[in-house]
Amino acid sequence: MSAVRTPREVLLNRVAVVAVFVALFIMLAPIYWIASTSFKPRNLATTVPPTILFEPTVAPYVKTFVKRSQLRGPVEEEVYEAAPWWEQLVLDGGEKVVRSPSGEVKPSGYGQRFMNSLIVAVVSTIFAVSMGTLTAYGFSRFKVAGKDDWLFFILSTRMLPPVVVAIPMFLMYRVVGLNDTHLGLIILYTAFNLSFSVWIMKGFIDEIPREYEEAALVDGYTRMQAFFKIVLPEAMTGIAATAVFCFITAWNEYAFALIMTNRNAQTAPPFIPSQIGSGLPDWTVIAASTVLFLIPVAIFTFLLRNHLLRGMSFGAIRK
Amino acid sequence: MTDSVMTRLDPNSRAAARGWSDLTIRNLFIIPTIAFLIIFNIFPLLYSLGYSFTDFRASTNAPAKFIGLQNYRELLNDEFIWRNFTITAKYVIVSVAGQVIVGFGLAMLLNRDIPMKGLITTLLLLPMMLSMAVVGLFWKLLYDPSFGIINYALGLGKFEWLADPDMALYAIAITDIWMWSPFVMLLSLAGLSAVPKHLYEAAEIDRAGPFYTFFRITLPLVLPILMIAIIFRTMEAFKTFDLAYIMASQPTTELISIRLYKMAFLEWQTGKSSAFAYIVLVMVVAITNIYVKYLNKVKER
């Protein structure tokens, strides 16, 4: 904006500020509501008008990790007194904690799913971003016969609904025994993030002046050295932005995880809805698992936020 | 742009002689990706192309019987499937248009002097970090006429968002817009910040109106990046499965992916669903092809 501002400019800017905060409120209201639900007792989750002030409880966070069973009536006094505080929270909700004969608490399975999500999302993101960066560099710097067609081919692999790919993949995986394995999911997620990664990274690498590398080559670097020491550091911003998007997609993917995995490799997204409860809806537990599941991706995005904004601007705009 | 480093470097120079040749590096960088995508995308598709001409069912041990084009013929004559296509088209248009309007609008606002801009932008990205399945579940509750807060907040009484066959698809699209506008916003913001300031100053000196400035300066310069956002959002909206599957089960919200899922993994009509997948594939490739052609034209301007 120009240095001197007209009164009209100032007014417009004020309107914009107000509008931005209104928009922010609307966009964040559902998320605030999910987060607040995750600290509510079950019966307050569905009140209308919504309960704003309430005594927060961590019961939903306890429940999300343990296997529970519906009680038909109140539990005996002495059993209740003997239970640890977190188990009392579950008993208060009319459910009991399922234990193995030796007294160990049976886990709900959420913890294991969460770990699966971490493994699959992190590994597939690393694969997709590193392969995508190399390929983008290849397309950006070298002559490739039918370059546009190849790029379109790469893009086209992302167009298919997961269900379309899932049918043949399922049959193929059945032959090689990859159904319900971490590796199977990692391959799938890498494959569909790769196109995105190539496209964004190519736009980005196109913007890095090739004079940098040429100077390095003249200085006695090999092409590989030039790539790793000159191009990669310059491309770091783009890599970070691409990684954020790939991670978000892989982290939250639902359809493949639903179809291709069962109990060994299932990730959290298909599992969280099953926490709704068996006889009655328990929104608080779903909210708690959702909040926990949002944390890693939010932290990741927050750490890379500066790259994200700059990265996107480099990516697609030609000078 | 067109002449690569390879052609400019003297092939006999010391620089070119050191290490691997450019050709080797190019192949090393590109071929694994292409091969990977061929193995895990093209090969499975060829695999299922064969099945699309059979009555194969993956749920039984019975061998597949070749039935020629019967699957395709049945599908193209199926009234329900045409409805799935129209519904999907409507959904894609509404939700992508909504995301572009909201997302681009937000970007225009944020492009001004806004306090705490970085923080606000990051916070605005939160919706797209959630899982679609979870978003669907919670929005179903938000829309609920008895327990939801949307009707309460808007004073709509017992308005039936998801139970009304005509409204349900739009209700799902609204959720999608809420979730993915930030994506469009982020890309537009990047495009806007790259518009050189001197162009605006020149326009101001020429006393150009705000509309002229927007349509002649801002929009053309942001368009390439906006197009990329639109391509990716269109592809994603076309593929929508989890959101609609969880939120409503109206016949009017049965998107292609949902129908395909039911045919393939509930009814286990593997052969027929492979044929269906091919019909979808041809359509998506055609649509995206048109988009990309247009994008390239925009970029050249």
Added chain:
Amino acid sequence: MNAKIKGVAAGVALTAMSASAAMAEDLVIFWAEWDPANFLQELVNEYEAETGISVTVETTPWSDFQTKAFTEFNARGSAYDMIVGDSQWLGAASEGGHYVDLTDFFAEHNVGEIMAPATVKYYAEYPGNSGKFWAIPAEGDAVGWSYRKDWFEDPDEMAAFKDKYGYDLAAPTTWAELRDIAEFFHRPDEDRYGVAIYTDNSYDALVMGVENAIFSYGGELGDFETYQVDGILNSAENVAALEAYKELYSFTPPGWAKTFFVENNQAITEGLAAMSMNYFAFFPALLNPATNPHAENTGFFANPAGPTGAQHAALGGQGISIVSYSDNIDESYKFLEWFIQEDVQKRWAELGGYTAHAATLESEEFRNATPYNEAFYQTMFKVKDFWAVPEFAELLTAANQRLYPFIVGDEGTAQETLDALAADWNETFQRYGRQ
């Protein structure tokens, strides 16, 4: 064949990746996410205490249950040793070779005598009357109804009802009464509604809801022996039944368009509806004051009779089968031997499971254990079920596609809907060479 080489390569990688996850427990049973599955987990803990072999009950939401089970079957996966599968899967799972044939086990342990007749017929045998058995009846279930006793027993309401309809307000014994009561309590301006019914068409909820009407109206879905549906599915009784179900939909709370057991129980706990259809297995949550504020005032009744006096209900519940691809088939047999013992079945019932064990079911102790066990006991002799043929999923999809628009979307007439559905089913049966 390079698939083999790839198989070996993938196999090596796979072993490396999944070795950590492998076999923390000895036996795994797969079921849907609901209370009985948690009760079963408690029961099998006692098996672990006795034998040292741990058993885990793994669950998934009802809406994905069929998909997940069959995906695992069709992948020839060994993740699950046993599965508590829906009755309509018997055809597909037995013909597909996914279930271990339990006919000899039945003969050896006299299972056909120990378990209640309806449960053997519907949960275990396929094809009908063939004498081949694929599952041990595990969880008996059928549709029943819960209602708000305090609303029904309010003197003002009782007087007003008598004035309007000419008979006393009480838990309905016929569908006509059910309809009247639903209409009577349907007061949108007071935020009170008549009735909660199943409408979710993602799996079999809506169809089972409609079945309750059809069976009690004296109708059938078709001839299970000859696969004839014309004149049976679209009979006058069924048309009347479908119209009755659709009329009930107009007395449901707002937004009642994708509802199953969770929503229907919620209709009672949140004080939305006077009556609510649900499987008996979901009633425990309604008994506990911690989960149902109206627990004291919630009553239960069996699915009412139709105009001809016929009284039936849609069957729920499942049998437990051994998965053919399991690595622990022998262990699974041993578990089933333990499971069918009388004292185990008694314990199963105590924990909240719906035993199919005839002697336990008939005991006074069981019938008085909860306010709804008596209704359950009676209903279990009047249950009917959906097709169990391998192509049942296609029949189900067609039913959902035809019934839903009529009931929820108000499209067409009941006669047109059932005629169209009969045509769809004929086409499917012809395709599989059944007619």
